[in-house]
Amino acid sequence: MQKEKYFYFKLFWYMFRLSACTLGGGYVIVPFMRDLFVDRLHWIAEEEMLDYVALSQSAPGAVAVNASVMVGYRLGGIRGLLVSVCGTVLPPLLLLSVLSYVYSFFITNAVIAGILKGMQACIAAVVADVVVSLASPYIKTRKFLSVVLMAAAFLAVAVWKVNAVYVVLAGMGIGIFLTVLKQKRGMKNGLS
Amino acid sequence: MVYLELFLAFLQIGLFGFGGGYAALPLIQNQVVVTHHWLTLREFADVVTLSQMTPGPIAVNASTFVGTRIAGPLGAMIATAGCILPSCLIMFIFALVYKRYQKQTLLKGVMETLRPVVVGLIGSAAVSLILLSFFGTDTFHKITSPDWIAVLLFAASFFALRKWKISPMLLMGCGGVAGLVFYGVLQL
Known part of the structure; x- marks a missing residue:
């Protein structure tokens, strides 16, 4: 990708903004990332973004930080990686440094609680919206296996409370099995 | 040396905290409350509440909070660096592999x-x-x-x-x- 002027500064600012919005857990970054990097800037493809989330989930550490490493490296190499991680870590670092002195006021204040409740309802809608957008292509094209995998992953975490790492690892296992199977079949067909 | 202790404690949290978010909570509690006595159980519960009200991963929030408490702004930076270092290195390797074998x-x-x-x-x-x-x-x-x-x-x-x-x-x-x-x- 050709780097425009102030590219690294922009990357930093975008990651900073994304990170400041991830109220409510790592996956909240997905709709914001999709809106910015996939839909508005066209810097990464939607499939790529899902791959980054899958890889982020299979390493230790927070999904938001891990995903910012992938995105940063993809867009700007090692320098991009560092810039992107700094942008992601700074908002919570700055905010919590300040709040650690006055946190009892912050967590008991009714007005702050009200503002956050309003934001939480909107964030729930933002994540629900991205799920509908991401899931509908699989359902519309009736990719049976994909729909089954999607439902199984959902049930495993939402209902049976399985750690997401095991779900991703299981998915990897199934993926390796299916790909090898397909390759073997292809080779047989090629020979006969 | 309190900086080194902070760094190592959060390095472990960053290295073994698979699954992100709440999956890492017992690990953080163990390091911060049980092993090092940096926070009381009550304060730790407050940090969890605070994390739910602020952006950012809970491990980063906890490391900033504890770091600031124990050793000021520099402590916060060192604890956070320890917390994200393992995953950054692992993700960097993933990124290299992904780039190299993407088309395979x-x-x-x-x-x-x-x-x-x-x-x-x-x-x-x-x-x-x-x-x-x-x-x-x-x-x-x-x-x-x-x-x-x-x-x-x-x-x-x-x-x-x-x-x-x-x-x-x-x-x-x-x-x-x-x-x-x-x-x-x-x-x-």
């Missing part, structure tokens, strides 16, 4: 299988966010009557997103203002 059949096949799995994971995050917003809890058997203001805000937001493709960031701002009006001003 096996990796392509695995990634294609994983994408719907990820969508399922995000789906479960969505459900738990919705439950948390409507009922104040995301465990099924604790559910009582819903918070109708939240339900209304959710429905309006969802409609605005699907119909007009409103920007999520703008929507969050609107949500904050709506929260201030409906919960803050009208109920005081």
Whole structure:
């Protein structure tokens, strides 16, 4: 990708903004990332973004930080990686440094609680919206296996409370099995 | 040497905290409360509450909070650096492998299988966010009557997103203002 002027500064600012919005857990970054990097800037493809989330989930550490490493490296190499991680870590670092002195006021204040409740309802809608957008292509094209995998992953975490790492690892296992199977079949067909 | 202790404690949290978010909580508690006595159990519970109210991963929030408490701003930076270092290195390797073998059949096949799995994971995050917003809890058997203001805000937001493709960031701002009006001003 050709780097425009102030590219690294922009990357930093975008990651900073994304990170400041991830109220409510790592996956909240997905709709914001999709809106910015996939839909508005066209810097990464939607499939790529899902791959980054899958890889982020299979390493230790927070999904938001891990995903910012992938995105940063993809867009700007090692320098991009560092810039992107700094942008992601700074908002919570700055905010919590300040709040650690006055946190009892912050967590008991009714007005702050009200503002956050309003934001939480909107964030729930933002994540629900991205799920509908991401899931509908699989359902519309009736990719049976994909729909089954999607439902199984959902049930495993939402209902049976399985750690997401095991779900991703299981998915990897199934993926390796299916790909090898397909390759073997292809080779047989090629020979006969 | 308190800086080194902070760094090593959070390095372990960063290295073994698989699954992100709440999966790492017992690990953080063990290091911060049990092993090093940096926080009391009560203070730790407050950090968890604070994390739910602020952006950013819970491990980063906890490391900043504890670091600041124990050794000021420099402590916060060192603890946070320790916390994210392992995952940054591992993800860097992943990024190299991904770039190199992206077009190779096996990796392509695995990634294609994983994408719907990820969508399922995000789906479960969505459900738990919705439950948390409507009922104040995301465990099924604790559910009582819903918070109708939240339900209304959710429905309006969802409609605005699907119909007009409103920007999520703008929507969050609107949500904050709506929260201030409906919960803050009208109920005081």
